[in-house]
Amino acid sequence: GESVGLHLPTLSVQEGDNSIINCAYSNSASDYFIWYKQESGKGPQFIIDIRSNMDKRQGQRVTVLLNKTVKHLSLQIAATQPGDSAVYFCAENLSSNYKLTFGKGTLLTVNP
Amino acid sequence: GAVVSQHPSRVICKSGTSVKIECRSLDFQATTMFWYRQFPKKSLMLMATSNEGSKATYEQGVEKDKFLINHASLTLSTLTVTSAHPEDSSFYICSAKWGGRGDTQYFGPGTRLTVL
Numbered sequence: 001g002e003s004v005g006l007h008l009p010t011l012s013v014q015e016g017d018n019s020i021i022n023c024a025y026s027n028s029a030s031d032y033f034i035w036y037k038q039e040s041g042k043g044p045q046f047i048i049d050i051r052s053n054m055d056k057r058q059g060q061r062v063t064v065l066l067n068k069t070v071k072h073l074s075l076q077i078a079a080t081q082p083g084d085s086a087v088y089f090c091a092e093n094l095s096s097n098y099k100l101t102f103g104k105g106t107l108l109t110v111n112p
Numbered sequence: 113g114a115v116v117s118q119h120p121s122r123v124i125c126k127s128g129t130s131v132k133i134e135c136r137s138l139d140f141q142a143t144t145m146f147w148y149r150q151f152p153k154k155s156l157m158l159m160a161t162s163n164e165g166s167k168a169t170y171e172q173g174v175e176k177d178k179f180l181i182n183h184a185s186l187t188l189s190t191l192t193v194t195s196a197h198p199e200d201s202s203f204y205i206c207s208a209k210w211g212g213r214g215d216t217q218y219f220g221p222g223t224r225l226t227v228l
Contacts, residue, residue, distance in 0.1 A: 034216065043118075043205050043219035044156070089155060098144055098209060100217060102155045 012109045019077040021106045023090035030092040035075045039086045085110045115139050116208050118220035133191045133223045135206030141186035142208035150203040162189045196227040
């Protein structure tokens with residue numbers, strides 16, 4: 001079964017607000033985590049990643065936080081825009097086996 | 113950089129026929145390619161891992177004789193769905209990993225297969 005899950009299947013925000021998408025993982029041995037964005041009918045698009053030796057990583061308008069104590073991962077999107085509307089997946093990986101395990105996904109809807 | 117393409121993007125076929133889907137890494141050499149299947153409103157399910165020049169490793173429950181994978185070069189992997197049936201209709205997505213970029217997998221745009 002899946003070892004990565006999400007707290008919220010859907011999230012609706014107003015344009016300009018900040019969004020937070022959460023993810024729980026169960027494999028404490030996972031050492032690499034990635035967030036992907038998937039628009040309807042398209043393949044997943046890499047957003048940001050983080051290794052287990054870090055607890056925070058920032059990109060352009062996005063921040064990923066990793067809490068290994070409670071095995072929790074979050075994606076923060078600043079100033080959310082309509083173009084951010086998509087399904088967001090977290091994925092975990094064990095560097096030793098290359099496989100990604102995906103979470104269920106959260107549908108983010110940005111209201112103008 | 114790190115662009116992955118798939119062809120075709122959509123295919124409709126009759127039951128019993130075979131369909132080949134190509135996955136190409138356009139600007140990097142992919143040491144490993146992966147094939148996923150995705151049902152509507154569901155997550156991605158890994159089907160198999162493909163290394164150039166060697167046999168693919170299939171996940172539990174995936175029939176290797178049904179889903180033939182060939183990784184002929186560092187830039188091309190193919191998935192052939194043999195004797196397709198309506199239950200094989202799905203969204204098939206490949207990804208490619210470049211060792212020089214660590215563990216990140218870059219995904220193709222997907223192929224929508226509809227079996228009539």
